[in-house]
Amino acid sequence: MARPHRAVLTAEIIADAALTLIDSGEPFGVNALARALGVKPPSLYNHVQGLEAIIELVRGRLADRYLVELPADAPWDVTVESTIRAERLMYTSHPHVVPLIATSTVTDQQAINAYDTTASALVDAGFPDSEVLVLVQLLDAFALGSGLDYAAPDAVWRPEGKTRNLGRLLELEPRGKVRSDQAFEIGLAMLLTALRARLEEHLRA
Amino acid sequence: MARPHRAVLTAEIIADAALTLIDSGEPFGVNALARALGVKPPSLYNHVQGLEAIIELVRGRLADRYLVELPADAPWDVTVESTIRAERLMYTSHPHVVPLIATSTVTDQQAINAYDTTASALVDAGFPDSEVLVLVQLLDAFALGSGLDYAAPDAVWRPEGKTRNLGRLLELEPRGKVRSDQAFEIGLAMLLTALRARLEEHLRA
DNA sequence: ACCTGAACACCGTTCAAGT
DNA sequence: ACCTGAACACCGTTCAAGT
DSSP: OOSOSSOSOOHHHHHHHHHHHHHHTSOOSHHHHHHHHTSOHHHHTTTSOSHHHHHHHHHHHHHHHHSOOOOTTSOHHHHHHHHHHHHHHHHHHSGGGHHHHTTSOBOOHHHHHHHHHHHHHHHHHTOOHHHHHHHHHHHHHHHHHHHHHHHSTTOSBOOOSOOSSHHHHHHSSSOHHHHHHHHHHHHHHHHHHHHHHHHHHHHHO | OOSOSSOSOOHHHHHHHHHHHHHHTSOOSHHHHHHHHTSOHHHHTTTSOSHHHHHHHHHHHHHHHHSOOOOTTSOHHHHHHHHHHHHHHHHHHSGGGHHHHTTSOBOOHHHHHHHHHHHHHHHHHTOOHHHHHHHHHHHHHHHHHHHHHHHSTTOSBOOOSOOSSHHHHHHSSSOHHHHHHHHHHHHHHHHHHHHHHHHHHHHHO
C-alpha cells in the first residue's frame, strides 16, 4: 500500500501527535514522531516543512488553546497579569515543550497576537515606545524561565561542595512544584510593582 | 600510531576547543569537536564523560573567566548588580553558548559560587529565606534571556500578519545589539528598583 | 594509558519509484 | 496526491584491539 484512499496525515494530525509525544517525555524528533503515527519519516514532508516547522505548529496549537483573546478595554495591568498567567499555565501544563520552543523564533499568529496584546496594553497605558518591547521581553523571559523551573524545579542548581547559603536554601520546604508556584507568585508581584512604579515616573515626567 | 608519547588530549584542551568551536557558530557536537581536534570521537571518552560533561566544562571555563570573586563587604545591591552585569557580559561575549547551557543543571563550582554569592547578599540584606532562591532565579532568567536576545536580537518575533503595535515597535531604531543593550539596562534598573522596594517592605514589617 | 576501528542504534532530509 | 524504500550525511556512545 502506497497511498490510502483517505489521507492518513494532515498538518493538524501531525501537530497533535507531536504534542502528545512531547508531553509523554519520550525522545522527540521526526523519526520518533513518524513511528508514533505508524508512518515512515519521509511521509511527514508531504505536509510539513521539517522539524522546526513541526515545533512551530505545536506552539500554535498551544497558543490557540491557552492564549485566548482578552477584553481590549481592561486595565493595562490586568491584561499584563492575565497574559503572563495564561502563558505560565501553558508551560506548566506542557513542560517538555518549553526547551523546544525556548530558542526558536515566534511566527505563529495566535502567539504573536498575545505578545501584541501585551505590547498594546503597555503603549496605551503610557509607556514610551522605546521601552515596550523590552518590557514584553522581560515578562516573556520570566514566564518562560518559570516554565523551565516548573519542569525541573530542584535540578537547576546542584552544588557539590560547601556553600554559604545556596545549599541550605535548596533544602528548605516546600520543595518542587509547590516552591515553583510560590516563586512565580513572588516574581509576578515584584514585576507588576516595578511596572506600576515605572509608569508613575513616566507620567510624572 | 595508536598512542603518542605525550598525551594530545586533556579535559582542558577539550574544553578550550569546545568553546572555540561553539563560538565559531558551526555545528557543535562530539563528532565535530573530535574533527576540530584532529582526533577520533571515541578518544574524547578517555577524558570526559560525554557531551553533557563537555558542556558543563565549558560553563566552568566561562565562569572562571567572567564570574570573579566579589568583595564580601559590598552593599547587597552592588553585589547583585555586579553579578548580573558579569553574567550578561559572559553571555554576550559567547552568545552561541547560551542555548547549550540554558536547559542544563549547574554543577560547576565557580558558577555555583556566583549564585551563592548573590543568594548570600540577599540573605544578609534581610530578604526572608523563602524568597531568596526565587529572586536569584528571577535575576538569572533575566541575564540568560538577555543573553539569548543579544545573540538573535531581531529574530525573537517575526509577525507575518498585521499587528496593532508589535510590528511597528520592531521597526523602531535602534535595532539589533544596541537595542538589546538598552533593553538590558532598562530591565536591570527595573529589577533593582523592585528589589529595593521589596526589601523596604520586609524591613518595615 | 590512551588512541583507533568497527559497530550500534539512532538522527533529519532528499528523491525517485510506486499506486 | 501522497506514501514508501533507498540513500546520504550525519549523530552519541561502547568496546575490543592495538601500541
